[in-house]
Amino acid sequence: MSNKVIYAIYNDDDVLMNAVKKTRAAHHHIEEVFTPFPVHGLDKAMGIAPSRLAICAFLYGCVGISFATFMMSYIMIHDWPQDIGGKPSFSYIQNMPAFVPIMFEMTVFFAAHLMVITFYMRSKLWPFKKAENPDVRTTDDHFLMEIAIKDNEEELVSFFKNTGAVEVKVIEKN
Numbered sequence: 415m416s417n418k419v420i421y422a423i424y425n426d427d428d429v430l431m432n433a434v435k436k437t438r439a440a441h442h443h444i445e446e447v448f449t450p451f452p453v454h455g456l457d458k459a460m461g462i463a464p465s466r467l468a469i470c471a472f473l474y475g476c477v478g479i480s481f482a483t484f485m486m487s488y489i490m491i492h493d494w495p496q497d498i499g500g501k502p503s504f505s506y507i508q509n510m511p512a513f514v515p516i517m518f519e520m521t522v523f524f525a526a527h528l529m530v531i532t533f534y535m536r537s538k539l540w541p542f543k544k545a546e547n548p549d550v551r552t553t554d555d556h557f558l559m560e561i562a563i564k565d566n567e568e569e570l571v572s573f574f575k576n577t578g579a580v581e582v583k584v585i586e587k588n
Contacts, residue, residue, distance in 0.1 A: 417588065418563040419445060421548060422574040423556050423581040427453045430557040433577035434459045437561065440573065445560040448552040470532050471525045478524025482517045548585070556580070 424430040431453065437444055444460055487506045490496070490513075495504070506513075534540075552558045563570060567584060574582045 417586060418567065419585055419587045420561045420563055420567075420570055420574060421581075421583045421585055422559045422561065422577070422579040423549065423551070423583075424559070424578060425556055425580050426578075427557060429578040430559065431456065431459055433559060433574070433579065436577050437559070437574075442570070442573075443562050445562050447560070448547060448549070448558040450553055450555060450557070453557075467529060467533065471529050474528040474532075475521045475525040477528070478521040479517050481524065482513075482520035485520075486513045486516060 422433065424433060427449070430447070430449070434444065434447065434456065438459065438461060447456060447460065449456070483506075490509065491504070491506050547553065548560065549556065549558050559574075561570065561574070563584070571582050571584065
């Protein structure tokens with residue numbers, strides 16, 4: 415089986431959006447779209463499912479507040495209780511108002527850092543990873559849509575030229 419793909423290059427984001435909609439309506443599989451800036455509504459037009467990163471952020475925040483609660487309870491109540499200003503700290507509940515800023519900060523810390531790690535792992539962005547940009551013009555002013563070819567190469571090339579593509583290339587992808 416060949417690994418041929420078509421690179422349809424556009425020079426306007428509105429033309430790209432219309433091409434994506436026509437491509438999806440014609441039931442062709444879009445592998446990826448490369449753009450120099452975020453295009454509003456492109457993910458919805460491509461049929462990409464919404465991100466579940468917000469769910470991860472909530473779970474990571476729960477881990478952060480649990481860790482903060484355990485840490486403060488252990489340090490300030492069990493391990494090293496202190497009598498500050500004649501107010502002994504014998505229970506966590508009595509002293510919890512003083513711990514609220516720490517709980518908030520640990521929640522934000524855990525959520526932010528673990529979300530970044532999750533994003534990089536999910537996106538497969540490892541240190542020293544080689545760039546996967548197929549055309550250097552997509553970092554400046556052009557848009558590229560990558561479409562897998564099954565057996566209808568000539569038909570697809572003419573289809574994408576009719577969608578307003580400035581350039582259509584057939585590439586052997588490895």
